[in-house]
Amino acid sequence: MPSDTRPQHAIAVDIGGTFTDITLADRGSGRLWQTKTPSTPHDPSIAFANGIGRVLQQAGAAPGDVDGVFHGTTVATNAILERKGATVGLLTTDGCRYVLHIGRHDVAKNASSYSWVKPARLVPPRRILEIGGRIGPDGTVEAALDEAACRAALRELHAMGIDSLAIGLLHAYANPVHEEQVLAWARQELPGLPVSISSAVLPVFREYERTSAAVLNAYVMPQVASYHQRLEARLRELAVAAPLRIMKSNGGMYGARAAADQPIHTALSGPAAAVVGAVLVSRAAGHDNVISIDVGGTSADICLARGGVPAVSMAGEISGLPLNVPMIDVHTIGAGGGSIARVSADGGLRVGPESAGAEPGPACYGRGGTEATVTDANLVLGRSPVSLGGEITLDPQLARRAILERVAGPLGLGLEEAAEGIVELLNNNMAAAIRSVSIERGHDPREFALVAGGGGGALHAGRLAELLGIPTVIVPAAAGLLSTLGLLATDLKSDFVQTCLQRGGRFDLARLDAALAEMEARAAAWLRDEDVAPADAVLLRTAGLRYANQAYEITVTLPRAEGTVQGARFTPDDLASLQAAFHEAHERLYSWSSPTLPVELVNLGVTATGRLRKLVLPGHVPAPGATGAPASRRPVSFGRAAGVLDTPVYDFASLLPGQAIAGPAVIEQRFSTVLVLPGHAARVDRHGNIVMEVRR
Numbered sequence: 001m002p003s004d005t006r007p008q009h010a011i012a013v014d015i016g017g018t019f020t021d022i023t024l025a026d027r028g029s030g031r032l033w034q035t036k037t038p039s040t041p042h043d044p045s046i047a048f049a050n051g052i053g054r055v056l057q058q059a060g061a062a063p064g065d066v067d068g069v070f071h072g073t074t075v076a077t078n079a080i081l082e083r084k085g086a087t088v089g090l091l092t093t094d095g096c097r098y099v100l101h102i103g104r105h106d107v108a109k110n111a112s113s114y115s116w117v118k119p120a121r122l123v124p125p126r127r128i129l130e131i132g133g134r135i136g137p138d139g140t141v142e143a144a145l146d147e148a149a150c151r152a153a154l155r156e157l158h159a160m161g162i163d164s165l166a167i168g169l170l171h172a173y174a175n176p177v178h179e180e181q182v183l184a185w186a187r188q189e190l191p192g193l194p195v196s197i198s199s200a201v202l203p204v205f206r207e208y209e210r211t212s213a214a215v216l217n218a219y220v221m222p223q224v225a226s227y228h229q230r231l232e233a234r235l236r237e238l239a240v241a242a243p244l245r246i247m248k249s250n251g252g253m254y255g256a257r258a259a260a261d262q263p264i265h266t267a268l269s270g271p272a273a274a275v276v277g278a279v280l281v282s283r284a285a286g287h288d289n290v291i292s293i294d295v296g297g298t299s300a301d302i303c304l305a306r307g308g309v310p311a312v313s314m315a316g317e318i319s320g321l322p323l324n325v326p327m328i329d330v331h332t333i334g335a336g337g338g339s340i341a342r343v344s345a346d347g348g349l350r351v352g353p354e355s356a357g358a359e360p361g362p363a364c365y366g367r368g369g370t371e372a373t374v375t376d377a378n379l380v381l382g383r384s385p386v387s388l389g390g391e392i393t394l395d396p397q398l399a400r401r402a403i404l405e406r407v408a409g410p411l412g413l414g415l416e417e418a419a420e421g422i423v424e425l426l427n428n429n430m431a432a433a434i435r436s437v438s439i440e441r442g443h444d445p446r447e448f449a450l451v452a453g454g455g456g457g458a459l460h461a462g463r464l465a466e467l468l469g470i471p472t473v474i475v476p477a478a479a480g481l482l483s484t485l486g487l488l489a490t491d492l493k494s495d496f497v498q499t500c501l502q503r504g505g506r507f508d509l510a511r512l513d514a515a516l517a518e519m520e521a522r523a524a525a526w527l528r529d530e531d532v533a534p535a536d537a538v539l540l541r542t543a544g545l546r547y548a549n550q551a552y553e554i555t556v557t558l559p560r561a562e563g564t565v566q567g568a569r570f571t572p573d574d575l576a577s578l579q580a581a582f583h584e585a586h587e588r589l590y591s592w593s594s595p596t597l598p599v600e601l602v603n604l605g606v607t608a609t610g611r612l613r614k615l616v617l618p619g620h621v622p623a624p625g626a627t628g629a630p631a632s633r634r635p636v637s638f639g640r641a642a643g644v645l646d647t648p649v650y651d652f653a654s655l656l657p658g659q660a661i662a663g664p665a666v667i668e669q670r671f672s673t674v675l676v677l678p679g680h681a682a683r684v685d686r687h688g689n690i691v692m693e694v695r696r
Contacts, residue, residue: 008613009065011242012487013051014072014270015044018297018338018358019455021671022051023484024059024066030618033059034481036671039358044075045227049234056238063239068612070487072247072270075227076220076263080319083120085219086164086194089157090128091150091182092211093170097128099207100215108320119320122219127160129153131169131182137205139175150182154189164194166218168211172199173499194221201262202325204603205499209324216323217264224263228256245492247273249327251310252493252609255530264325267318270483271301271330275310277486278451281476283308284617285689287449290474291434293464294482295456297338297375298355300430302331304437304448311437314544314555326495333433337375337456338362341403341422343410351425363402364394372402374426377419378459382636382647383675385668388455420639427460431467438468442591445470453482458674458690462663465694466677477620477652477688480671485615492610494526495542502601503548512570515604516541523608532610541574544603545582547594553602554589556581575601620688623653630665638664642678652688659684 008028014021016039024033035055040046048071056063079085092099100121107113131153133145157165165186172179176199186195196218198210232244246259249268259266271294278292288308294301304311311329315322334353338361341351351374356362360369364376376399378384386394400415408418438445449472452461458475465473476482496519500512520539527537544553558574558581579599587593622628630648637644645664652669660683661667663676667690676682679695 008067009059009061010068010070010488010613010615011052011055011066011240012070012072012484013048014273014481014483014487015039015047015074016270016296016298018336018355018361020044020047020051021481021484022055023478023481023488024055024061025488025615027488027613027615030616032478032618034478034484034671036480041358043230044073045230045234048231049238052235052238052240064241066240066242069235069240069242069244070247070253071231071244072273072483072487073227073266074270076224076266077268077318079220079223080216080267080321083122084223085122086222087162088123088127088164088166088215088218089160089162090123090166090168090211090215091131091153091157092128092168093134094130094132096168096170096207096211097125097130099168099211100128101125103208122215122321123166127157127162129157133169133178135169135171135175135178137171137174139171141175141177145178145181147185150185151189154186158190158193162193163222164196164218165190166196166198166211166214168198168207168214170207171205172197173203173205173210176200176203194218194225196221201264203498204324205501206324209322212322213264213324216318216321217262220263221260224266225260228260232256247487247490248493249316249325250312250493250495251276251328252491253612254492254494258494258526258529264323267323268316268327268330271303271332272328273486273490274301274453274483275303275305275328275330275486276490277476277482277484278303278453279305279308279310280485280489280615280617281482281687281689282449282451282474284687285449285474285685285691287472287474289448290451291438291445291448291470292451292453293430293434293457293461295430295452295454295460296336297361297455298334298336298357299332300335300433300454300457302333302430302433302437303328304441304443306443312555315552326497329437331433331437333429335426335429335433336454337373337378339374339426340371341373341377341407341425342371343407347411349407349411349421349425351422351429362399364396364399365392366395366398370402370406372399372406372422374422374456375399376402377422380415380419381423382634382644383459383666384673388671416637416644420637423460424463424639427463427467430460431464434464434468442589449474451476453479455480455672458669458672460675462675462677462680462692462694465692471694473692473694475672475674475690475692477669477690478671479669479674488615490614491612492527492530492532494523494608495605496523496608497542497603497605499602500604503598505598507575507601509570509572509575512601512604516570516606519604519606523606527608527610530610536611538609538611540607540609542605542607543578543601544605545578546600546602547586548598548600554582554585555603555605556585617687619686620655620657620684622656626654626656628654628656628659634666636664636666638678645678655684655688657684657686657688
């Protein structure tokens with residue numbers, strides 16, 4: 001691990017739909033300073049700068065004391081979800097103009113095959129031009145490029161007013177020479193225009209997915225590059241000279257320059273950070289198998305981790321479009337504190353996915369919002385405090401009015417009955433999402449602990465655990481800023497992958513060696529660009545394998561000690577180890593495997609990691625004079641089962657390490673509220689995490 005004498009202050013900033021979360025950490029002592037500030041959707045860099053300025057002042061730290069700024073971003077995600085990205089042009093091989101629009105025959109999960117409509121593509125056919133030249137599946141050049149025709153096509157796209165260009169040529173994964181040549185011509189014909197080539201973004205087979213990845217990358221490049229420029233300008237204004245690093249969907253970091261070139265790797269930036277934070281907290285609490293749920297103002301992000309390792313997917317999607325880049329397998333639903341409760345035309349109650357967001361926010365914020373939200377419901381039930389961390393004061397009267405007018409009145413319900421219905425419906429929506437990442441994938445949620453993060457997670461975690469039979473809930477000491485802890489607890493990381501199809505039971509070890517050597521050279525160059533010292537660089541080899549005639553592969557890691565990979569020959573023993581790991585993974589995922597069936601190797605990969613100094617969770621230090629006694633009491637509604645109970649309310653800062661609390665109780669952290677249901681028992685561990693034992 002790095003052991004130099006530079007300043008050890010690091011700042012993490014995670015921008016959400018409602019709030020921007022900021023943590024400053026002294027990575028030597030583990031001491032944390034934390035704050036929230038309202039997000040500024042029209043320009044997220046404003047909230048970014050406001051938060052950094054505020055936390056520096058809070059800590060009494062000088063800008064020069066900061067040696068790293070780590071950021072979780074939703075800019076690329078929102079551009080895709082809201083269809084507000086660049087005007088993209090696409091160059092492809094003759095005969096491949098409609099690859100994007102044909103796509104796959106799959107119908108979206110839970111959609112009707114009779115009414116489902118294929119999501120709109122990001123590039124219409126009129127902005128997709130074909131060019132001559134062809135690479136074969138083995139990488140041979142079957143037909144040369146026509147330079148004059150290519151340059152003419154580039155000028156034609158420029159005349160259409162494109163902001164960004166994607167290049168996706170047939171079989172470029174096997175040989176990128178044609179894409180690289182067209183890229184060079186594009187830089188001459190269209191200087192300054194952002195260009196994305198498929199062989200750099202996703203050099204694997206399957207034309208639709210690879211072309212889609214190149215287009216998605218091009219779609220967000222201008223917006224992300226501009227955003228990063230604004231962030232770096234804000235840092236200069238604050239006199240912070242530390243490098244800016246961006247969270248990737250795979251749970252690692254990369255520099256702002258690399259993020260601007262390949263922004264598609266930030267599609268799940270913030271959610272991935274929360275998962276890393278959840279694993280950090282759960283392992284400190286003695287649990288390796290966890291399901292994390294991060295409930296913010298707009299969404300709930302859910303992920304399963306077994307053995308302290310989050311599930312990773314190579315077959316993700318965003319807004320109905322494939323995104324086959326390595327990413328932590330996070331399931332996101334529209335369920336958060338700002339989720340709007342509405343009565344549908346048929347008289348049913350619906351909660352989310354629409355959100356009141358940061359502007360105007362829930363009705364109780366007093367910013368002009370009139371819709372009833374989950375935050376309003378929790379306030380009416382007495383579960384939420386009237387002040388959120390001293391940042392926002394909530395108005396119970398506005399919350400009551402919104403629920404009465406929007407929900408209770410139309411349904412003929414009482415105020416508290418309507419509020420309870422809103423919360424319970426949200427709980428069941430989130431429980432269904434947790435089942436989809438656990439039970440539907442062969443995992444029993446009763447064998448996991450539930451880590452509740454985000455501003456709203458701890459309010460709902462006890463009920464979620466009851467619905468799912470989960471025995472233990474862990475609420476981090478800084479639950480409302482869990483994602484920022486993850487930003488401070490990860491490493492630099494990049495995945496390099498290449499299709500190298502080996503089938504028929506025959507494996508060309510020399511070819512595999514050559515492919516691994518080329519990827520390891522690129523990985524080593526990336527680590528140098530990120531200023532990673534050789535002692536902190538780690539390379540791991542991976543492979544995607546499948547049984548013959550299967551459509552999709554499973555990625556497994558070569559079981560070899562860290563640091564012993566680079567330059568090592570790929571041996572028959574390595575191949576046998578990969579095949580054994582594949583059989584084991586197939587058995588775990590699908591409850592069967594067959595060592596007698598032939599195994600095909602589809603993709604090879606190298607994962608490069610640059611180890612960073614990481615956050616060490618501090619011990620819980622109670623406020624001076626703390627006794628652990630309740631600070632107050634208030635009536636809290638626990639639904640039909642228990643009714644309204646006079647409930648003790650604890651200030652988190654007054655709790656003592658090891659203290660036990662019997663439900664019902666409310667524990668008010670600075671940026672979240674923990675609801676301990678009747679019959680549940682909570683204790684405070686040495687790090688200040690609230691560990692709840694759930695009544696079965």
